Structure formats: C-alpha cells, structure tokens
Amino acid sequence: MSVTVITIPQMSAAAITMYHQGMGRWEPDARGRLERAAIALYSERGFENTTVAEIAARARLTERTFFRHFADKREVLFWGASALQELLVSAVADAPDSAAPLDAVTTALEAAGAVLEERGEYSRQRQLIIAANADLRERELIKLASLAAALAAALRQRGVPGPAASLTAEAGIAVFKVAFASWAAENNQRSLPQLIRASLQELKAMAARGPATG
Amino acid sequence: MSVTVITIPQMSAAAITMYHQGMGRWEPDARGRLERAAIALYSERGFENTTVAEIAARARLTERTFFRHFADKREVLFWGASALQELLVSAVADAPDSAAPLDAVTTALEAAGAVLEERGEYSRQRQLIIAANADLRERELIKLASLAAALAAALRQRGVPGPAASLTAEAGIAVFKVAFASWAAENNQRSLPQLIRASLQELKAMAARGPATG
DNA sequence: AGGCCTATGTCAGTAACTGTCATCACTATA
DNA sequence: TATAGTGATGACAGTTACTGACATAGGCCT
Incomplete structure (x- = not known):
C-alpha cells in the first residue's frame, strides 16, 4: 500500500525565457509538452492505443517524468x-x-x-x-x-x-x-x-x- | 484495441452433485470460489493489497481463469x-x-x-x-x-x-x-x-x- | 470408437505504474 | 570563490493487471 504524492515541478518564468539564450539545463515547460503530446495522441489514435512511452517520446522526456507530473495516464485530462x-x-x-x-x-x-x-x-x-x-x-x-x-x-x-x-x-x-x-x-x-x-x-x-x- | 467478451462457464447441477462422487474433472463452482476468495481477501487486507494471483490461489485456480470469469479485478464486486x-x-x-x-x-x-x-x-x-x-x-x-x-x-x-x-x-x-x-x-x-x-x-x-x- | 465441446492450465508477452539512485545546472551561503 | 545543497530529470529494475495462443482431458453425441 503506497500513496504517491505528485508535486508539480515549477520552472521560474526567468528560467523559461533564459532557456532560449542557451542557459537552461532542460527544455522548458515539461508538463505542458506532456499535456499537449498526450491530447494530440489521444485524439489521433484513441486513449487505449496510446502508450505513455509514446507520449513521453513526443514530448522529448521519459516515461518516468510523465508519472512525476500526472498521477496516471487519465489524469492529463x-x-x-x-x-x-x-x-x-x-x-x-x-x-x-x-x-x-x-x-x-x-x-x-x-x-x-x-x-x-x-x-x-x-x-x-x-x-x-x-x-x-x-x-x-x-x-x-x-x-x-x-x-x-x-x-x-x-x-x-x-x-x-x-x-x-x-x-x-x-x-x-x-x-x-x-x-x-x-x-x-x-x-x-x-x-x-x-x-x-x-x-x-x-x-x-x-x-x-x-x-x-x- | 481489443474488447474482451466474458462468457460465463456454467457447470450443470448434475456435474456439481456428481463431483463428490469423484466424477468431475474439476472442483465445482469455480466462479463462486473466485468470488468468495476475492471478497474475503479484499476485506482482510484491502483491495489494493490483494493480487489476482492470491485470489486464484485461494480458490485453487489460476490467474488466467480468474480473468475468464471476471473482466477485471473490480468486476467481482x-x-x-x-x-x-x-x-x-x-x-x-x-x-x-x-x-x-x-x-x-x-x-x-x-x-x-x-x-x-x-x-x-x-x-x-x-x-x-x-x-x-x-x-x-x-x-x-x-x-x-x-x-x-x-x-x-x-x-x-x-x-x-x-x-x-x-x-x-x-x-x-x-x-x-x-x-x-x-x-x-x-x-x-x-x-x-x-x-x-x-x-x-x-x-x-x-x-x-x-x-x-x- | 471417434470426434467435438468446454473449462481449465501453461506460458509468453505488453504496458501501467513504483522505488531507488545517479546526474548536473542552478542557488545560497560561507 | 569554493562548497554544499536543491530540484527536475534520466536510468533501470521490479511488480502486477491483463491478453493471446495453444495444450489438455473429461463429458457428450453420433
């Protein structure tokens, strides 16, 4: 029995604008990228035919990171x-x-x-x-x-x-x-x-x- | 995308009574045994802490048979x-x-x-x-x-x-x-x-x- | 006797999640 | 300016719900 608590990582606005100046360690707005990728894929091929691995790949992230932002595959919506x-x-x-x-x-x-x-x-x-x-x-x-x-x-x-x-x-x-x-x-x-x-x-x-x- | 249709196996009443005379191939009422085992385990240790393997074992059946009788772990209830x-x-x-x-x-x-x-x-x-x-x-x-x-x-x-x-x-x-x-x-x-x-x-x-x- | 039907077993595979530890840009502090 | 965090992510192994394909062997029908 384990309860997973999701804490939403926040990147400061400064970090986001700084990224394009080559400063950030990661591409900004991971959560938003995951959300958009998921909705696009769910629409294109349906919820069941979309794997979390595919969502993560499209957002240029890993599956593990998806589950850090969303408790499960449905919660995106x-x-x-x-x-x-x-x-x-x-x-x-x-x-x-x-x-x-x-x-x-x-x-x-x-x-x-x-x-x-x-x-x-x-x-x-x-x-x-x-x-x-x-x-x-x-x-x-x-x-x-x-x-x-x-x-x-x-x-x-x-x-x-x-x-x-x-x-x-x-x-x-x-x-x-x-x-x-x-x-x-x-x-x-x-x-x-x-x-x-x-x-x-x-x-x-x-x-x-x-x-x-x- | 696959839809699984569950057909409930039925053992005739004759087969049930005959079992105790040593005639049946299997112990009767597999579905009922699974249901009772599941409810008992869900009550004892909670739904999440019960695996389908455990339910099947208690009912003296396999996991695969559980899913032939119930579409998923929740459907028992x-x-x-x-x-x-x-x-x-x-x-x-x-x-x-x-x-x-x-x-x-x-x-x-x-x-x-x-x-x-x-x-x-x-x-x-x-x-x-x-x-x-x-x-x-x-x-x-x-x-x-x-x-x-x-x-x-x-x-x-x-x-x-x-x-x-x-x-x-x-x-x-x-x-x-x-x-x-x-x-x-x-x-x-x-x-x-x-x-x-x-x-x-x-x-x-x-x-x-x-x-x-x- | 032979063949079909049916409930179960066996086994391999997929995919959703979880736990744990490593990495490394950034930040605060000494 | 060195040093010690901090926080978001990656890497990776493990568990478990569920599925598909095929094997097995009693019971039943002809």
Whole structure:
C-alpha cells in the first residue's frame, strides 16, 4: 500500500525565457509538452492505443517524468478540474443570503459553464476523447462526484442541513450533466448558461408534478 | 484495441452433485470460489493489497481463469448490478400509467432497496470494501450512471420527453445515493425503502423552494 | 470408437505504474 | 570563490493487471 504524492515541478518564468539564450539545463515547460503530446495522441489514435512511452517520446522526456507530473495516464485530462471546483465553491459561498440553495448552485454552474464555453474548442476535443473511452468516463464521473461533495459542503456552510445539501448538490450536477450533453450535441444554438437555466426549470417542473407530492 | 467478451462457464447441477462422487474433472463452482476468495481477501487486507494471483490461489485456480470469469479485478464486486438494473427497468415499465415519472422511478428504487436489504450483511461488507478504495468508487459510479441511463430509457418508453427523462432518472439516482448513505451510516433505525421515500420528499421540497421558480 | 465441446492450465508477452539512485545546472551561503 | 545543497530529470529494475495462443482431458453425441 503506497500513496504517491505528485508535486508539480515549477520552472521560474526567468528560467523559461533564459532557456532560449542557451542557459537552461532542460527544455522548458515539461508538463505542458506532456499535456499537449498526450491530447494530440489521444485524439489521433484513441486513449487505449496510446502508450505513455509514446507520449513521453513526443514530448522529448521519459516515461518516468510523465508519472512525476500526472498521477496516471487519465489524469492529463482532469487535473484542471480542481480549479473549476474552487470556482464553483466560492461562487456558492458568495451567493446572496436570500438565494435558495438550488438557485445558488445553479448560478454557480452558469458561471462555470461560461468559463468552459470560452475554452470551447478545447472543451469539445476533450469531451470527444472522454466519450470514446470507458475508463475516462469513469474518471469523469468521480470528478463530478467530488464536485457534488464540495458543493454540498459549501451549502452546509450556508446553513443548509446535511441531507438537503447533498441532494441539492447532486441535483445541480444532474442539471449540469444534462445541459452539457445538449450543448455538446447541438451546434451552438444555445449557450451553455442558457441550457443550464432551461435544465433547471425542467427539474423543478418534474419535481412539482405527480400525485405523491407530500 | 481489443474488447474482451466474458462468457460465463456454467457447470450443470448434475456435474456439481456428481463431483463428490469423484466424477468431475474439476472442483465445482469455480466462479463462486473466485468470488468468495476475492471478497474475503479484499476485506482482510484491502483491495489494493490483494493480487489476482492470491485470489486464484485461494480458490485453487489460476490467474488466467480468474480473468475468464471476471473482466477485471473490480468486476467481482459489480457483476450482480445487471440483475438489479433489470429489476429497476421492469418496475418502471410496469408502473401504472397514472404515476408521475419521478414517482415511478422512486417506487422502483424502493423495490430494489428492499432486495438489497435482504442481503444486508453482504451489502454492508461490499460497501465497506468499495468505500475504502478510489478505483472501486469509480466503478460504482459508472454502474450507477448506467442505471440512470437505463431508467431514462424506460421513462422514454412511457412517453416522457428526452431531457426530462434523463433529469428524472438522475434525480432518482441522487435520491437513492443519499438514502443509501444514510442507511449505511445509521444502525438500522429506518429501513432502506423508508429512507428512499424520505429522501424523495426532501428533493421535492428543495426544488419547490426559492424565488426563481418559473 | 471417434470426434467435438468446454473449462481449465501453461506460458509468453505488453504496458501501467513504483522505488531507488545517479546526474548536473542552478542557488545560497560561507 | 569554493562548497554544499536543491530540484527536475534520466536510468533501470521490479511488480502486477491483463491478453493471446495453444495444450489438455473429461463429458457428450453420433
């Protein structure tokens, strides 16, 4: 049983500019080179048909160095999720006190959706890679689950009781999933934040309907 | 790129009883022996600290045979999910036409919950193993996602439009997750179906609240 | 009797990861 | 200015999950 902790090597900006003056020991931005090489290869020939050795070779590095930067072969596509998670959590924390829990979550998701839409090209390419492979879909789900847990925690900070917080967060993620799927499917007819709002309305309508309401 | 299809070897009941009369070529119920060995070892020393070779050895079989019965090391704990999924889907299909989508889903989940509660001891042991390992949690999430997809398809059969069906199914799964977590946490104070009903009520209340209802 | 079927064994191979130690440009300090 | 770190990478061996190909030998059918 061993837990590997990944520390991200950082090369100073000075070192990067100095390299081209012949000063650096290594070509700069190893992590970025690995990431670009991986995404290119995953796109070209698929995730399963790409070996870590090939990624490293294209980035002019060794396999060992790949695993120093990324915990595993999948994580290349997911390490950015933590930044998005922080964005979401602070958006929920900053929502006005008057906002209902579900609305606070949805507003936060709209903001995140806007960010994703800025990186539209990258987002779609990444989504294609993930959709094509079962292992990657697994990883995506656990990232979303972690997002839901973080949102639930943020809601509890706002005074929402435990189970309601979990349920609201999970429902918010469901809203996001459905909206994102529509966005990826249709060709930019509606923006991601718009789709998120629409999906939320649908959730509310669905929950309100039916005989056994209380 | 290769997809391995697992065909489950079946030994006839006759062959099983005949074995103890010295007739069979192999000890019977290889699959069951592998499953029991795996669960025992996962419980004793954890999933990561158990090798497939050890499981096979305890079951008096080879590693290769393990992979003929289970697609991978995790699948031992999840192959039963397909039966549960079929139960869920047919319960949704059989719900009365008058039932609202979300209520049809929840009723189905209550039935599944009752089944899980029968296997209470096994369910809890399995849950402990899964909770202790990230890879297993990933696998569980994708099984739940597949369940959600199957439920959504069943709802569409009932005439529920696409996005609403997805959203209802996802919400149903969220309800189930929260209820199951409570059930595993508290000591049999409330039954699983009861907890599912309570969780559903909470979802409905949450969706109804707030200013931006329409 | 002969031949097919099936569950398992045997064995060799690939590729994802991990641990350990060496290297050597850069940096801080004496 | 010598010297002692520091940090990112390389080199390399080892483990383990998984796959493919072929062998084996009971049971069954004709």
